[in-house]
Amino acid sequence: MTDRIALFPLSAVLFPGVVLPLHLFEERYLRMLADLRAGPEPHRFGVVALELGRETAGFGVPGVPGEPGGPGVPAEPLASDGLSGLGGAGEPPAPLRLAEIGCVADLQEVVPLPEDRYDVVSVGGRRFRLKELDRSGPYLCGDVEYLPEETGAAGADLVRRVRRLFHLYRHRLAAAGADVGDPAELPDDPVALSYLVAAATVLDPADKQRLLAAEDAAHRLRAERDLLLRETRLLDALPTVPAGQFLDASAHPN
Known part of the structure; x- marks a missing residue:
């Protein structure tokens, strides 16, 4: 069974139980934050590491794993959709590749700042496998499958x-x-x-x-x-x- 969650690509890896401070100012992530807070608790989103690209890159990713731009697969550069990080005038859009395994971030604290900025603190929760991407909205979402936490033969x-x-x-x-x-x-x-x-x-x-x-x-x-x-x-x-x-x-x- 899969779950649909908002995604936050990050040039770092989040682990369960680890605190993640973020400073939000881009319009798409402000929209994501507003949607999370308007919805039912718990307020959470998924953090996926960028294997290629940068945090300010646009959504140069189609929505199916196994196709260019899917989890673990290089993205084909797409035309600019008005989001930052897709290159300046005359520059090609930046490719983006996301890791297949990510971690849920549970929103703990939101601090409003001047100029429509926010400091937010989240804590890593469950791991997930990213099954499919959805770039149809103002920010990335994905269908994820939560992973079990097994001890294994850890003597x-x-x-x-x-x-x-x-x-x-x-x-x-x-x-x-x-x-x-x-x-x-x-x-x-x-x-x-x-x-x-x-x-x-x-x-x-x-x-x-x-x-x-x-x-x-x-x-x-x-x-x-x-x-x-x-x-x-x-x-x-x-x-x-x-x-x-x-x-x-x-x-x-x-």
Whole structure:
């Protein structure tokens, strides 16, 4: 069974349980926010990572998976529909490709700002598989199939191993000059642990997307074990890392 939800393409991966701040100002996303708040609770939308394109790109995507522009498939550039990001005068429209697996964002807080702008805070909810896109309205919508959250064969040894490696990774980051903030409180639950580690580790978006798409917590934790070993070795080989927040809580502008 599928569900129709509004979609917010983002150049980042949202994980269940993770806070997502957004700064909204584009007309289409203001319309999406108004429609969400006017509807029944819970107010939620889907976040899908951009595999190609940028957050301000227009809806250069047709609505059927497996066709150009469908989930995981390159988009054919379409004629400009008046939305931003489709290129300037004489420039071709920007292609857009969305990830197949996304995450629901549950709207928690809306703060109105001057000039018809809003800061909103959402929290990652259920994962979904994007089955079909609908670009007929003012913003993207999609038919999604929610995915189960399975633990898999995530035994106590694997959980302890990932916890130790994550603490070591944070220590190496701090020693290299990164601001890692306060020590993270790691949950014992394998599913929750797998998502916290995935969100808090500095990784390429493609690596994060693979972690989100893992079939269960055991597969995700094993992948994180290998990634943490790799990243810790890289940190050991580097004298410093760029300064910045370990967990970037800055708002994503649309």
